[in-house]
Amino acid sequence: MKKYVLVVLVLLVISCKNKVEDAKKELVLWQPYNDSLEVAENAEHTNPRMRYKLIQSKVIDKNEIFLPLYPEVQKLSNEEYKALKPLILEQNIYTLRKHINNGELTYEKLVLFYLYRIYKYELDNATTLNTIVALNKDVVMQARKLDELKKKGDESNVVHPIYGMPILLKDNINTKGMFTTAGSIAFKNNVTDDAFVVKRLKENGALILGKVNLSEWAYFLCTGCPVGYSAVGGQTLNPYGRKIFETGGSSAGSGTAVAANYAVAAVGTETSGSILSPSSQNSVVGLKPTIGFLSRTGIVPISSTLDTPGPMAKNVPDAAILLDAMKGKDAADSKSVEKELGVLSAPLTDNSLKGKRFGVIKNLLATDSIYRASVDKLREHGSIIVEITPPEVSMSGFLSILNIDMKHDLPTYIKNQTKNKLPIQDIKSAVAFNAKDSVIKIPYGQSLFRGILADTTTVEELAVIVSNLEQSGRRYFNEAMDAHNLNAILSINNYHAGYAAVAKYPAITVPMGYKKTGEPISLTFIAKQFNEAELLRYAAGFESAFKARQIPENYN
Template sequence: MKKILALLVVLMVFSCGGKNVVKNEEPLLWQPYNDSVEIAANAEHEKARMRYKLIQSKVLDKNEVFRPLYNEVSKMSPDEYEALKPLILEQNIFSIRKSIEDNRLGYEQLVRFYLYRIYKYELDNSTTLNTVIALNEDVVELARKLDEEKRVGRLPEIRHPIFGMPILLKDNINTKGMKTTAGSIALMDNEVDDSFIVKRLKENGALILGKVNLSEWAYYLCSECPVGYSAVGGQTLNPYGRKVFETGGSSSGSGTAVAANYAVAAVGTETSGSILSPSSQNSVVGLKPTIGLLSRSGIVPISSTLDTPGPMTKNVVDNGILLSAMLGYDTFDAKSVDEDFPGILSAGLSPESFSEMRLGAISSLMETDSIYKNTVEALRAEGAEIIEFTPPEVEMSGFLSLLNIDMRKDLPAYLKRYSDQEKVKIISIADAVAFNKEDSLVRIPYGQALFEGVLEDTTTDEGLEEIKARLENSGRAFFDSAMNEHKLHAVLSINNYHAGYAAVAKYPALAVPMGYKPSGEPISLTFIGKPFTEAQLLRMGRAYEMKFPVRQMPKGYE
């Protein structure tokens, strides 16, 4: 009954234009519901980690998230929403900008359109993806000011393409005006200033729309727990199959939100597979950059050795634009690179000729995955030179210790520098473990085996440096044996299958939708290249995307 009532409220909101259908000053937009039936339905799921213990968050009240902008969103009528669809839905940034320049679309309308979709689907318990967990209360007003400046001719003459585009952020990225929780109840009061990449986005004119859910602590809390789960946001769900397909992790909310067209684009983060996996599972384009290309300052860490933010978008054109908007040298990040990287912004407009591509195809994947094999053969037919090879076996032991020791040092450093210790009571992993044990049913329903492993790891500083060097050599040997011999531009993989090798090698990787399995589950082709070849990867990805436009919108979110 509660579920039906909540659905009726949502329908009333979007059928009454600007009328506030609830007389109370604080309208009831959402009600928690009994998710036990859904949990029971997944009890026998073939993937053990999809046998959920809960769907909705036990601590997040969606009314608090969605009330502040309710009156603004309700000003958009269903007719206006439908009229704007052809101008916005599934369009790339250049197309949207053209509509704005031609006065067919305004910045405020663009923001309202995405908010309308978020309210429409996220407040309905039958369609919610548990993706958006915070909204920027100033975003409509900021967009309105851009429209006014455009009207009087005060907009900057030279504007980055990201200017005025609504962007969602993974909730481990520091953002002023919104809490940065990493999905943990321990950080629910973590009020911070903007991270370096958010400052860059704002300097280039992007509008921060809100924050999205993630696998708690970037999926470095519990072992074999569901991807996309956090105590703050609940269980993120995949729009291509809610409770049927995994969302991928840990940038689960970034992937699902882009797939559902909740924003122009989103920013995720990756340590090993956390952009590639959710991008692949949600049929969007995701780029894990070379370590050092983008700043990590102001991002809740796992590993200062391997962490990086990256763009997640509906197409390769937007991916290059968003990546470009975050570039910049950061003196506070020891890995940050002070160099220019030409061609990233324009990569989507300059697709690589297939005849110029030399690509490595992994023999075992050619034998075991028909979608991959057919795609590789299609690329060969278009003129790409394909070299099939078997990567060497390399030593990857110590990977977990690298993450353990890095996090044991890097998390306290983040908390000391950014968090307000009067509001955030933890200063270490040990504190977080103790905090979680105080209310384990709510804070750690799937346990915290990985956090406990961080405390138990006895690797020395000398041992850590040896592990880092050995793993980097191993990762590079895995790809370089073929790349150097055959002068390859990239190695072709699937989803995040070889993300660990790319992570320790510090190599960039681009996932582009490759199709759908017979079940309807998305699958991606992943281009892995040498350091700082992002522009070339994007050009190749754009050529592939244009020739084989396989991405489809998830049914029910059209």
């Protein structure tokens, strides 16, 4: 009899479990839609790169991404969400920590707030930015554990402000438990451990919320194609003007997600402009650090010469916190250095703009009224403005750095970082893999990949190119900086990102306003190597004085 009862109970448990699984399968949060009308609307866009061939991904099913956490998100009512808005929306990390310490907010509620916004906007085809490509199914549970530790008075691990803060990662950064695709179907099932910077984030207590879309292969695949597009994630859209303004690339998802308040902050990567561009286009703060300040181990590469990760946030203090939380000497990265630059406290101390000597570029003064007005305001705040015309320098061979580096660096990444067999081993096999289905895999072609194969530059020739370009880049900035004892040179968006890239100089971009069309525009500070702390101070001073950033109207 007992055996009979046990069998019945087992059968009931199995039956209930199957019913739950069936219910999950039947539940549909998102329906694919016909995006042909949207594509047609953009067919005559004045910007050729915004004449899209598709909007939604042909590869991912949002239900697979959003269903696992749906029961948790349902626990937050609309009334609770509205009550949390003044505590969280647009607030910096120090304010969030204050609310948590005061008992007004919990780590769990903080995570649920951001998830609520992601579900609210990303599951609606009229508001989706196509930015979220993966979510950490354990993130709510992880936040709950932090709350339990706090209740017990056992928060001995709280040594960094990033602790308990939900962070999004660009989808070329290795993350355990989530695929790292680089936006490519060839990498759709790429299983990895954590990248070095992700390990550092977790060691400091950050909560990894999920992964965001990017320009496929960090925008080193096709020529003249839309920024923010990948075969995996589809077309990322700008919250300040969906299908109207570019997202910037390649860290498009990082920029759009931060702008729309989907997380506290996000990590992007840059080779030449890929943090500065999307940060500027989405009115957020982005910092491209000196090469070597942050590790590149576990990041899908373009160029081991120029690649770097960096923080993207709604404000300068948060960018400093995220930058500091990722730093550390990495033995596996030959360029990695250990520098205690004081970046964490930099935005909070000595932020006066008075007496700071900034070089401003004459042709930008003549052509951009917002830049000109910002420079005038800096003068009013006591900054010393020196008008400069940078020297003409050769950038010959720049493309070969990317070509030859990627030809060697991608196979090395696949060999050392991936934990499962992928359908490609190198650029040659990637080109062949993509060519088998151009409609799905490469609707905009793969001319840059083909260019990699065609480039015959030798390793020895490349070394000369790298050296010459570093000298050219540094001369471009140093000539004026040394002659006039400048603290930094001021640019717009990613206009001078290429020169900063080859010089291996850091740069930070900060919102400075909006064009008449509503498109964001930012002021970019560029300085010499390992001057991140100084850049953060200048940026914080500018941000505090001008308060230019506005939340996107339809995502407030």
